Amino acid sequence: RGRQVEAPSFYIHLGLDECFVASGVWHPAPETLRKIRHFVFDNPGSWKAAAHDAKFRKRFDLDDSEMLTRAPRGFPPEFEFADDLKRKNFVAYRNLEHATMTGPRLLSTLQKDLAGLAPFTDYLCAALDLEF
Template sequence: MSGKFSGFPKAGFDFLEDLKENNTRDWFAENKSRYRETLQDHLLDFIEAMVEPLANITPHFVADARRNGGSMFRIHRDVRFSKDKRPYKEHAACHFRHSLGRDAHAPGFYVHLAPDEVLYGAGIWMPPSDALYMIRRAIADRPDAWSKVLNDKRMKKIFGEIGGDGLKRPPKGFSADDPHIDDLKRKTFFVMHKTTAKAAQGPEFLAEVVEGFKATMPLMHFLCKAVDVPC
């Protein structure tokens, strides 16, 4: 870590390209210092640089630049219950979660780095059933407030529509005639902006992400209120 974010170097994306072709424990062990120097350290610098801007957006979300247990996702995959036994993720990522959230299923902000795409955005990913019900209930009970989120011009300009996989049929207890039935079917609620690895290689990427996070706040306020946490 240098303590200052100056962009994600091309060498880090080159590392991920090579990892995709050599996704084995032996290869990673031989290239662990390369991983740290070209990618991990720069991601930690990015997280550290997000501390103050994120606090200015909302004091309830955490940017934690620890090497383990903080905002940065581990590169190791959990293969215990997967047919895909590749030991490492072929991307790098960080998640700025709610201070009350114990895992990635709480509302949060997200940044994803891969050679073929760089993503940033916010929302809630596959929340547990009780939180999902609370969000659906909030949409059904406050349709005008949800419409205001959907139609926020600044958020739509940067992120487009709210995304997330959903059910084929209306969830139990909700009407198929509800004006927001497509959103009530969702199991995940997020907005995500896609850019390029080249765009992330300059120091201005930090400011771009900060402005993007600011634009997500109508959605984040709604989700946090729905699951009864401050925002």
């Protein structure tokens, strides 16, 4: 058996209360979170393109359900993406209507969403030195 590696992934959720499509790293181990934060800090231009592009943000939200109150130790609070460094989860998502999840356009919607999430996922893979 090989060793397990924490990696970004795509996720499709169909539930009674909510439906959504997402990608990223949920509840990463401290070392994984440290790598992502340092990569964002060291590569802010590509982070901006991957997570803050206007077209991307029009379609997807970044999960802010669990955030630090201050920038993590070792990072300047005035950094352009200090709020992103506060994240405990690096996940982008889009809520979907139940009608979409059970309707004839599900496949085309998911294809478009997963393609739209790919640059974000690729960035996180690069942060963790993984192939996408």
